[in-house]
Amino acid sequence: MxxxxxxxxxxxxxxxxxxxxxxxxLEKLGVNLIEFKDTNCCGAQYVESLSRNxxxxxxxxxxxxxxxxxxDILAICGACSGSLKINKYHLDNDPTLRDEVNSLLADxxxxxxxxxxxxxxxxxxxxxxxxxxxxxxxxxxxxxIRMAAHYGCHVTxxxxxxxxxxxxxxxxLDRLVEAVGGVAVDYxxxxxxxxxxxxxxxEGIASAIGRQxxxxxxxxxxxxxxxxxxxxxxxxxxxxxxxxxxDKRIPVITIPQFLGPALGIDEDVLGLELNKIxxxxxxxxxxxxxx
Amino acid sequence: MTxxxxxxxSEFAREVASVPGGxxxxxxxxxxxxxxxxxxxxxxxxxxxxKIIQKILIGKRDEVLRSDQPWFCMxxxxxxxxxxxxxxxxxxxxxxxxxxAREGHIPNVFRNTLxxxxxxxxxxxxxxxxxxxxxxxxLGLEVDLRFNDGFVKRVRERYFSPDxxxxxx
Ligand code: SF4
Ligand code: SF4
Numbered sequence: 001m002x003x004x005x006x007x008x009x010x011x012x013x014x015x016x017x018x019x020x021x022x023x024x025x026l027e028k029l030g031v032n033l034i035e036f037k038d039t040n041c042c043g044a045q046y047v048e049s050l051s052r053n054x055x056x057x058x059x060x061x062x063x064x065x066x067x068x069x070x071x072d073i074l075a076i077c078g079a080c081s082g083s084l085k086i087n088k089y090h091l092d093n094d095p096t097l098r099d100e101v102n103s104l105l106a107d108x109x110x111x112x113x114x115x116x117x118x119x120x121x122x123x124x125x126x127x128x129x130x131x132x133x134x135x136x137x138x139x140x141x142x143x144x145i146r147m148a149a150h151y152g153c154h155v156t157x158x159x160x161x162x163x164x165x166x167x168x169x170x171x172x173l174d175r176l177v178e179a180v181g182g183v184a185v186d187y188x189x190x191x192x193x194x195x196x197x198x199x200x201x202x203e204g205i206a207s208a209i210g211r212q213x214x215x216x217x218x219x220x221x222x223x224x225x226x227x228x229x230x231x232x233x234x235x236x237x238x239x240x241x242x243x244x245x246x247d248k249r250i251p252v253i254t255i256p257q258f259l260g261p262a263l264g265i266d267e268d269v270l271g272l273e274l275n276k277i278x279x280x281x282x283x284x285x286x287x288x289x290x291x
Numbered sequence: 292m293t294x295x296x297x298x299x300x301s302e303f304a305r306e307v308a309s310v311p312g313g314x315x316x317x318x319x320x321x322x323x324x325x326x327x328x329x330x331x332x333x334x335x336x337x338x339x340x341x342k343i344i345q346k347i348l349i350g351k352r353d354e355v356l357r358s359d360q361p362w363f364c365m366x367x368x369x370x371x372x373x374x375x376x377x378x379x380x381x382x383x384x385x386x387x388x389x390x391x392a393r394e395g396h397i398p399n400v401f402r403n404t405l406x407x408x409x410x411x412x413x414x415x416x417x418x419x420x421x422x423x424x425x426x427x428x429x430l431g432l433e434v435d436l437r438f439n440d441g442f443v444k445r446v447r448e449r450y451f452s453p454d455x456x457x458x459x460x
Contacts, residue, residue: 007436009413009414009415009438010414010415012419012427012432012436013415013418013419013423014415014418016423016426016427016430016432017430019430019432020430020431020432023432035433037437038437038438038439039437039438039439040412040413040438040439040440040442040443041408041412041413041414041438041443043408045366046401046404046405046408047405047408047409047446048385049362049385049388049392049401050388050389050392050397050401050405050451050455050457051389051392051450051451051457052311052312052389053449053450054446054449054450054451054457057442057446057449057450058443058446061439061442104445104446104449107445108441108442153365153366153367153368153369154366154367157367157368157369157371157372158368158371158372158379167372168372191369192330192367192369193330193365193367193369195330195334195365196365197365197366197367198331198363198365200398200400200401200404201359201362201363201398201400202335202363205331205334205335205338205363208334208335209330209331209333209334212330212333212334269430269431271430274426
């Protein structure tokens, strides 16, 4: 299966290891990611807050480019997957908005008709590949490492539009953790925000929100935290540094970086040494060759 | 509670209801579940989503549009999921932002970031250093990110005035 990788603005600069790990893990599981050229920002938060038409145009162009390629889009960032899906929903349901965006796209010979799907990484792992297939591909299972999952607000809400997982009780990340030999750890406030979107307006509040989450995860005695969004990953890492941070840091790791080693992918390819809080204790729980 | 809050239909509430996203505002019964489920409200007493909605319902147009409050929402939609009346405070605050933005009430961080996106085509062109290029190269990733910066110029021309107010289409 071929898909276009929409890497967005933040992952390629702030978290390239997430991008690399996604490509490697999906390749291992039979999904070939194609370089998506000539894109633009999806418009999340900033354009989104100022003009509905402009927001639809920003995401609409990305959707129309994918239509031209005839391929579905994979998004690895919650903000990007959310924006593309919300705008797809509006463009599909509001003919006036669609005509408006298409009049702008026509200048470069593009047209939005609604043919391609937007998939968040969790959907691809869960629906297109399947958790059983992930489990079957394991060559070095973890030995019961305790992992807490953070799903990301924009990955799972609003369900009527994004359709990834049950927003009140999401389970895909937890099931993936267990598929590779980890133990999924529940904690208070699992579906709450990481505080990342608040960084624009008030860093103090943003950190307080993120730290509360880390505190809850620490209380559940998790060895690590898996994420499925660039912003959440960066935010939940960042709040563990600086004044007022907790003493014992909890390694934050993106889901493909966690799955990769169990699937036999080389740690260098997954960029694990770039993680700001070293996941070495997590890696130490890998067992040697099961098959 | 005063009885005003259950008889919501100020001029301003009607205005918000006429903007996409704001439609459901008059269904709000001011129960406060949104504030109770909001992480921003939990972390700071400055922010109370129910109260902003109340101010809209009773018509405090100027106060709401000039305030930072509608820009504090993270659009995490926790409140929306819990609201029993089918109201989405996140959507309502977006409708309010559109109205505020048209009148030039835009927090600087939004104005400046929008300017960057509509110039470069993406957010982090300036942050993309040689050092990060090397990191990408080591990971076997494409180094030339090839974002398009032509389309955003047309978006800017069509939808925004020079000071980032939304222009009439
Ligand atoms: S939860 Fe819904 S009905 Fe209750 S105050 Fe908030 S928006 Fe209004
Ligand atoms: S969407 Fe906004 S108001 Fe609602 S819970 Fe999240 S931050 Fe609070």
